Amino acid sequence: MENTDIVKENKWLKYKEKGIEGFFFLNGILAVFILLGIFFLLIREGYPTFKEVSIVEFLTSTRWNPTSYSQSGYGIVSMVVSTLAVTIGSLLFSVPVGIAAAAYLAEIAGRKEREILKPVIEILASIPSVVIGFLGIVLVGPAIARFFNISNGLNVINGSILLGIMAIPTIVSISEDAISSVPDKYKQASLALGTNRWHTLIKVTIPAALSGITAAVMLGMGRAIGETMAVLMATGNATAFPKGIFTSIRTLTATIAIELGEVPYNTTHYHSLFAIGAVLFMMTFLVNLVSDIVLHKYGEGE
Amino acid sequence: MENLEKKIIVNDLDFYYGDFQALENISLEVPVNKVTAFIGPSGCGKSTFLRTLNRMNDLIAGTKVDGEVLIDSENIYHECVDVVNLRKRIGMVFQDPNPFPKSIYENVAYGPKAHGIKDKDKLDQIVEKSLRQAALWDEVKDRLDKSAMGISGGQQQRLCIARALSVNPDVLLMDEPTSALDPIATAKIEDLIEDLKKEYTIVIVTHSMQQAARISDYTAFFLMGDLIEHSLTQNIFEKPENKKTEDYITGRFG
Numbered sequence: 001m002e003n004t005d006i007v008k009e010n011k012w013l014k015y016k017e018k019g020i021e022g023f024f025f026l027n028g029i030l031a032v033f034i035l036l037g038i039f040f041l042l043i044r045e046g047y048p049t050f051k052e053v054s055i056v057e058f059l060t061s062t063r064w065n066p067t068s069y070s071q072s073g074y075g076i077v078s079m080v081v082s083t084l085a086v087t088i089g090s091l092l093f094s095v096p097v098g099i100a101a102a103a104y105l106a107e108i109a110g111r112k113e114r115e116i117l118k119p120v121i122e123i124l125a126s127i128p129s130v131v132i133g134f135l136g137i138v139l140v141g142p143a144i145a146r147f148f149n150i151s152n153g154l155n156v157i158n159g160s161i162l163l164g165i166m167a168i169p170t171i172v173s174i175s176e177d178a179i180s181s182v183p184d185k186y187k188q189a190s191l192a193l194g195t196n197r198w199h200t201l202i203k204v205t206i207p208a209a210l211s212g213i214t215a216a217v218m219l220g221m222g223r224a225i226g227e228t229m230a231v232l233m234a235t236g237n238a239t240a241f242p243k244g245i246f247t248s249i250r251t252l253t254a255t256i257a258i259e260l261g262e263v264p265y266n267t268t269h270y271h272s273l274f275a276i277g278a279v280l281f282m283m284t285f286l287v288n289l290v291s292d293i294v295l296h297k298y299g300e301g302e
Numbered sequence: 303m304e305n306l307e308k309k310i311i312v313n314d315l316d317f318y319y320g321d322f323q324a325l326e327n328i329s330l331e332v333p334v335n336k337v338t339a340f341i342g343p344s345g346c347g348k349s350t351f352l353r354t355l356n357r358m359n360d361l362i363a364g365t366k367v368d369g370e371v372l373i374d375s376e377n378i379y380h381e382c383v384d385v386v387n388l389r390k391r392i393g394m395v396f397q398d399p400n401p402f403p404k405s406i407y408e409n410v411a412y413g414p415k416a417h418g419i420k421d422k423d424k425l426d427q428i429v430e431k432s433l434r435q436a437a438l439w440d441e442v443k444d445r446l447d448k449s450a451m452g453i454s455g456g457q458q459q460r461l462c463i464a465r466a467l468s469v470n471p472d473v474l475l476m477d478e479p480t481s482a483l484d485p486i487a488t489a490k491i492e493d494l495i496e497d498l499k500k501e502y503t504i505v506i507v508t509h510s511m512q513q514a515a516r517i518s519d520y521t522a523f524f525l526m527g528d529l530i531e532h533s534l535t536q537n538i539f540e541k542p543e544n545k546k547t548e549d550y551i552t553g554r555f556g
Contacts, residue, residue, distance in 0.1 A: 185400035189462070192358060193413040193469055194390030203416070208403050 039281060046275030049074070052268045058275065062241045064255070066269040074272050076279065078241040082156070082249035083283075085242055086231055087224040089160025090167055095217055097164070098171030099206070102213075105172070106179035107201055118176070125169035129229040136162045136234030150246055154236035157245045162230045167220035174219060178212020179205060211295050218291035222284050228253035252280050306333035309473060309503040310355060315369035317347075317354055319362070324350045328369070328529045330522060332473075337495060337504045339518035339535065341511055343555070346524040348507045352475050355505065356392035357385050373473070390417065393466035393502075397478040399458035401450035401465070406442050409450045409461055413469035428468055435501075436464035437494050456487025463494065467502075474498065476506040480513065492517050511551065515539050523547045 049058065053074040061075020101121070105114050140161055141153030182205050190200040206213065228251075236248025237258070250258075256273050263270045310332035317325035325347045332338045340348040353359045355371060357378060370377045378388050390413075401409050410429040419425060429446070433439040438460040442453065450461055459479060466474060476495075480488040495504060495517050508514050514521050515535060522532040523544075531538060531547045542548045549555060 183400075185396060185398060186402055188358065188361070188396065189400045189402065189465070190412070190416075191361065192356065192389055192394035192396075193416065193465065194386050194388070195413070195416040196386050199416055203412070204402055 039278075042274050042278040042281055046271055046278045049268055049271040049275045053272065058272070064239045066259075066263075066272060072269075074268070076252065076276060078239055079250060079252045079255055079276070080279070082235070082242050083225060083251040083253070083280075085156050085245075085249065086159040086163055086235065086251060087221060089156060089245070090163035090224045091217065091221060092164075093160065094164035094167040094171055094220060098168045098216070098220070099175055099213060101168070101172045102175035102179055102216075103201055103206065105176045107197075107205065118173070121169050121172050124165070125173070129166065129227060130233070132162050132166060133230040133233030135165075136230060141234060148246065152236060152246075152248060154234055155246050155248050156235065156242055159231045159235040159249070159251075160245075162234050163224040163227055166227060166230065167224050170223060171216045171220045174216035175209070175213045178209035178216065181212070182208040214291060214294050218287055221287055225284055225287065226253060226280065228257050232257055252276050256280075306336070308332065309334040309373065310505075311372040311375075312355075313370045313372070315351075315354065315367065315371065317350060317359070317368075318366040320364045324527050325354070326527045330529060330532055332503060332505060333520065334503050335499055335501070336519040337499050337506060337517055338520045338522065339514035340505070340507045340522050340524060341509075341514050341550075342524035342530075343550070344509075345526075347527040348522075348524045349477055351524065352477055352505060352507050355473070355475055356389050356394055358389075358394065360385060390469050391471050392473045392475060393469065393471035395459070395462050395466050395474065395476045395479045398482050399455055399462055401458050401461050403449065403451055405447045406450050406453070406461060407446040410464050410468050413465060417469060432464040432468040433461075435467050435498065436460045437490065437497075438464055454487070456483050456490060459483060459487070459491060460494065463491075463498075467498075471502065473503045473505065476504065478507050478509055481509055488513075511539075523550060525550070 058074050058076060060077060061073060062077045063073030063075045064078060065071075065073040105117060109117065136158050137154070141155075141158045143153065144155070144158055144161075145151065145153030186204050186208055187200055190204045191197070195203070231251050232254035235250065235254070237250050237254065238248035239250050239255070240247070242249045256276055259269070260273050263273065308331045310330075312328055312330045315325060315328040316323060328351060340352060342348045350359065354367060355373075355378075359365050359367070367379055369379075371379060373388075373392070377383070402412065404412070407429055410432050411425045414425060414428050419428070430439060430443075433442065438457060441457060442461075450458065453461065459482075463474075463479075480491050483491065492513065495506065498504060499519075506514075506518065518535045520532065521535040521538040523530045523538060523542075523546075525546055531542060531544045533543070537543075538547060539551055542551055
């Protein structure tokens, strides 16, 4: 009697277990479905572009002028280069600052300083990008114009600085976690060999935290590529090919944001904006893929 | 012991963690090219004392040292002493094998590089010499560029010894170097210590009395922050002078 009871209960438990497992599995793969859905949407809406525009022109021409009366142009090269320019520019400044700040917080700052600074840096991440855009228009842009004695401060360098400011909290926060979690025994071993703190930080601690720092930089970079509002406001909104760091530009994201609201539905212009979205998607995907490969390579043996 | 050349002379050393006094009035001499073992129950201050010899305790906030530690007749707690240089002369091997997450080669080359040696041939030589001294060369010579995290615990500890030797110290401090290792790996390290004392003065903290008896020439017994007895290892184990030493040796406590 008792035996059969136990057997019955076991069966029920087994179904319950399976059910719970299935529920979590569905949640787990939900992200995959959403991702595929977005990708499918971008491809489906973007694809009709290429009925009128050759894919070669789309990917190699620098002329973006879909609403021209005489000869419309659908080349995205200028915008891709603009996006890359502000992204790389922002990293040039946010990566060193971010890692240095993270190293300070993790290794040098006392507990009190850390407890004040870390939340403050994290609040920086929560400032809406529109507000950062304001900052670019009224403060950073004019300052750049004055400092370099140029007429217009809304340009690549302005966008880079703003994106850098937005990427810094991500880079600091994740890098700090990575540096803090480097075991103390590595530092002790280094110091016991007669090296100073600075040398230990540069040669042992930071390299040991490199996988985490790489992840931090990639996340910061992902944010910079995808950021729309601030770069739209602060880079001058010019679709020409960027000729230097003082050129006004327009990024891929800004183009979508500006034009999608006014474009007639189901025209080539409309579809081309989705095609730009697909390009953006692939760029961020590539960044993530590369960072994954880098992480695996450096993570070897850990 | 009176006739031997002294490498380290400690006079009236007190050590504090904040308000807690961890070492009281320690005076002790370490002869050159011998193995001196520190034994005693957990928390007796033997590791703390070891770490006063290369000033690793400086890294812990709120510690204080009184008294003097002379190494080659130089007080290492004198305010003009460069701690970085001191630690170059006094190598240290830790309880847990702690190779850097770098290649085997880079682990050994790290110290010399830090001290300004850039020449690749010179570095190669140092790496080979240090690994040979640590009896590890034959086991790793074909995979110097592989991660040090991929070798066994015993090999890692010998790598750490090679790393400590790479900067050419005179003294090697070892803080329970075999407590995380299996008996075979332990035996290898003990053989190695026997070889190394020809060139280095070795101070080893150990939990195992048998180990102290096997490898050391001199043994110091610590209890509750006091140095109870310090003598030839044979004397300590065969005819200890202090009752507390005898009780510990015979396993009555600790």
